[in-house]
Amino acid sequence: MLRGDITRAIRDAVMTELAVVGYGRLSIEAVARRAGVGKTAIYRRWSNKLEMVLEIVSDVAGRSVPLPDTGSFAGDLQLLLMIVSRALQHRIASQIIPDLMAEASRNPQIAETLQKALRTHQQAVGDKLIGQAVARGELPAGTDPELAVDLLLGPLYWRLAVARTPLPDDYLDKMIEAVTAALKATG
Amino acid sequence: MLRGDITRAIRDAVMTELAVVGYGRLSIEAVARRAGVGKTAIYRRWSNKLEMVLEIVSDVAGRSVPLPDTGSFAGDLQLLLMIVSRALQHRIASQIIPDLMAEASRNPQIAETLQKALRTHQQAVGDKLIGQAVARGELPAGTDPELAVDLLLGPLYWRLAVARTPLPDDYLDKMIEAVTAALKATG
DNA sequence: GAACGGCGGAACGCAACCGTTACGTCCTGG
DNA sequence: CCAGGACGTAACGGTTGCGTTCCGCCGTTC
DSSP: OOOOHHHHHHHHHHHHHEEEEEEEEHHHHHHHHHHTHHHHHTTTTTTTEEEEHHHHHHHHHHHHOOOOOOOSSSHHHHHHHHHHHHHHSHHHHHHHHHHHHHHHHHOOHHHHHEEEEIOOOOOOOOHHHHHHHHHTTSSSSTTTHHHHHHHHHHHHHHHIIIIIIOOOTTTTHHHHHHHHHHHHOOO | OHHHHHHHHHHHHHHHHHHHHHHTTTHHHHHHHHOOOOOHHHHHHHHHHHHHHHHHHHHHHHHHOOOOOOHHHHHHHHHHHHHHHHHHSSSHHHHHHHHHHHHHHTOHHHHHIIIIIIIIIHHHHHHHHHHHHTTTTOTTTTTHHHHHHHHHHHHHHIIIIOOOOOOTTTTTHHHHHHHEEEEHHHO
């Protein structure tokens, strides 16, 4: 019986508000104002700020990166980096993710939610990616998928979400080359 | 005439409070409580929360990483990674840095301060590191120092400050191997 | 021993936000 | 045509924090 358009307005407002002021300063009243909605409409759906944010965020983050299989490691890598870099250059996402990550380090519930929504999936993608490459003989058998994920996501995350420096045109290509060489070396 | 011990107590309290609740929820009253100090003592030194945090943080962050020169690229790399990983595993630092980074994306003053205190210095270290290695012939001439910094700091930052996963014993060694191979490949 | 000034503590008025409640409106289904 | 329920608005009492002010205490300086 809850109206869908209202719910959607609230969800949007929460994401925007998260991006603008961060979780620490997010207030229900501001969300209601931004959504053009009464506080009652919010409290009818969620019982407090934490529950609301967790539900909304985990819902959005749940729809995540597909598992690539292009037939070659270089292709998989290129596709994955494109997808991730596009996601991390999204205005809202690049504001919200670092903020929630920081918040997660002091709030176990947020940590757990993000863990489920992001990290687990990432590692699964990484495992598959490396597994395929090893099976094809493109990477040595001992290649560590965990290190691989760090080498892949770390620099991108660092640059796009932390340092907030734009990507030069050939950056992703260089990264593919670099990461490939790195992983071959650590087998 | 301001008492030094009081000032020091406040500085410590600010750092701790930043780590515990983050910038967004940091309150002058909580800082005063934690420092065992009157609010007046704080307002006698700084005129508001932002000014106080900026001054204290930039002071702490100013004392930063030395420029390594061990005579070989592998040695430089090992030393640098050790220093950085130790810093990022420090309880207070690993809480405060991601929090302020997230805050910086919405507060230009914080962004500028962090830029000065951290990023500029990092890039200088990176430039020197790569420059030395190129001069010694350990890396190809075209090696991009910016990409190098990303490849070095990204994975460490990602793992220690974001994912908060502990480092296996051989992790840094693997990283050195991987990054060296990566940089040689992109020349 | 008196003046000075930083100190902690307490209280101020103001603002924002919490979570809740009461009310009147509007839409929908029966 | 009427009942039900979700809606926005407004107000509630309570909490927290702001930045300021005033007080009495105490160590320093002259």
